[in-house]
Amino acid sequence: MKLDKNTVAKRYGKAIYELATEKGQAEDVYNELLSLREIFEALPDLGNILSDRRLNLQEKRSLMDELIQNFTGIVYNALEVIFKYGRMYDLLLIIDEYEKRYDDDKGLLLGSVTTAVPLKKEQKDKLATKVAQKFGYETANLQENVDPSIVGGILVETNGRVIDGSLKTQIENLRKKLSK
Incomplete structure (x- = not known):
């Protein structure tokens, strides 16, 4: 059964937020995700390119390596998992979910x-x-x-x-x- 984008985004966003909170890194992860959002908003097709199964895996991997080199820990690992499962096109929704949870906790x-x-x-x-x-x-x-x-x-x-x-x-x- 294929999950819809919103369900996937909620699950990933929740998992990332819970891990970041558990490690005491919620704000750092939040800031990294905001900078990641800027990249994906500036390059709107990037998520689709990185998720397209028809494209060469080595080229996508090279592009992904270039993208994630500036990120650390939780965000780096989350990007690897999201890429591995071909869900990079859902990244902005995942960031939205994380941001919503972060903002909710901050009131x-x-x-x-x-x-x-x-x-x-x-x-x-x-x-x-x-x-x-x-x-x-x-x-x-x-x-x-x-x-x-x-x-x-x-x-x-x-x-x-x-x-x-x-x-x-x-x-x-x-x-x-x-x-x-």
């Missing part, structure tokens, strides 16, 4: 907020505090997006959950009710 909620106009700093800070409280976290780090098409209000997305207080959605809902 930090990551998410995004979309508004029609830019928020002032005090508004963004107040919103971050409210969102953190609503979801049971100490703090929230919200990436701000501006999208005039939402007309007004806010749209908050975090941990797979959405709070849609946009005027656009309210208008669409009203339009649906009136058309019944």
Whole structure:
């Protein structure tokens, strides 16, 4: 039975996080994974290339050796296992899972907020505090997006959950009710 990407990412991310925590290296591993994320975001096809069974193993191994030479311990070993099982295309999802677990343990909620106009700093800070409280976290780090098409209000997305207080959605809902 082939596992889906999210299941694989959760398992690998959890295993890496648990090992890093057990060894007292969670923050070091976190920082190494962030730098690894930058590489894979700059070279979006790298994961697919390293996982493609049709490509020459020696060439992939050479590329992999070049990639992992800058990493140590847990990250190095995790990359070797992920490469061995041909799951390098899942690496960003694995890093996301590790980051989520790390942030959860630190009491930090990551998410995004979309508004029609830019928020002032005090508004963004107040919103971050409210969102953190609503979801049971100490703090929230919200990436701000501006999208005039939402007309007004806010749209908050975090941990797979959405709070849609946009005027656009309210208008669409009203339009649906009136058309019944």
